[in-house]
Amino acid sequence: MSNTKIDEARVFLKRRGWLSGTPSRFADALLARCQLRSAERGVAVYRIGAPYDGLYGVVSGGFAFEIAPYERGPSLAHFFRPGFWFGEAEIFDARPQIATIVATRDSTLVHLSLSELRGLIAEEPETWRWIGQLCGQHLELTLGVVDDQMLRDPGERITAILLRLADVRQADNPEDPNPEIDVTQSDLAQLANLSRAAVVSKLQALEREGRIARSYGRVTLLDTGAMRSRLAISGE
Known part of the structure; x- marks a missing residue:
């Protein structure tokens, strides 16, 4: 080098x-x-x-x-x-x-x-x-x-996991505003202790809301602030 x-x-x-x-x-x-x-x-x-x-x-x-x-x-x-x-x-x-x-x-x-x-x-x-x-x-x-694993709502649990994997669980990284994660749907199912079908459903919902974008074996976070806000509201 x-x-x-x-x-x-x-x-x-x-x-x-x-x-x-x-x-x-x-x-x-x-x-x-x-x-x-x-x-x-x-x-x-x-x-x-x-x-x-x-x-x-x-x-x-x-x-x-x-x-x-x-x-x-x-x-x-x-x-x-x-x-x-x-x-x-x-x-x-x-x-x-x-x-x-x-x-x-x-x-x-x-x-x-x-x-x-x-x-x-x-x-x-x-x-x-x-x-x-x-x-x-x-x-x-x-x-x-x-x-985060104790979050009862599956959608919130997946949201928290995505934020953690992207290292933006608590705050954004200005140098990487739309972090991309190398994670499959099967990986997320194992991490969230959910069925793959349940994970696919929750990811589809997040994508429709404009929070994430999916590609083969990867997830890009598009609106991390809204994702964290959802968790903060649920914790009130």
């Missing part, structure tokens, strides 16, 4: 997502140790049970986050968009990977290898604090997932 591309990736990740809330000195030190990688659609960054190999930050494209904690799966649980970091949960005890990460389109990401991460921790002991902050952000996301 050219120096220009890695420099652009560092600038982007410093102002978007986790690192935007950390001290500039720490963000620079971490990003200086990262390598830029590409991932073709359908290729796994790693799979459940693989040896732990460090932190990753999404620069472009998208990644499916698949889980299989018990007897089922792997099943789609979330969608990683640019600015999202992952791989921190396994740091604390160097356990094998607990999820499968697959590119849903041609994508780029940065990788902080385990050896570079250890070097950063040795130089910057407060690295643990900022990794803890990342864990906290992901815990908050997980609690939001649980809360």
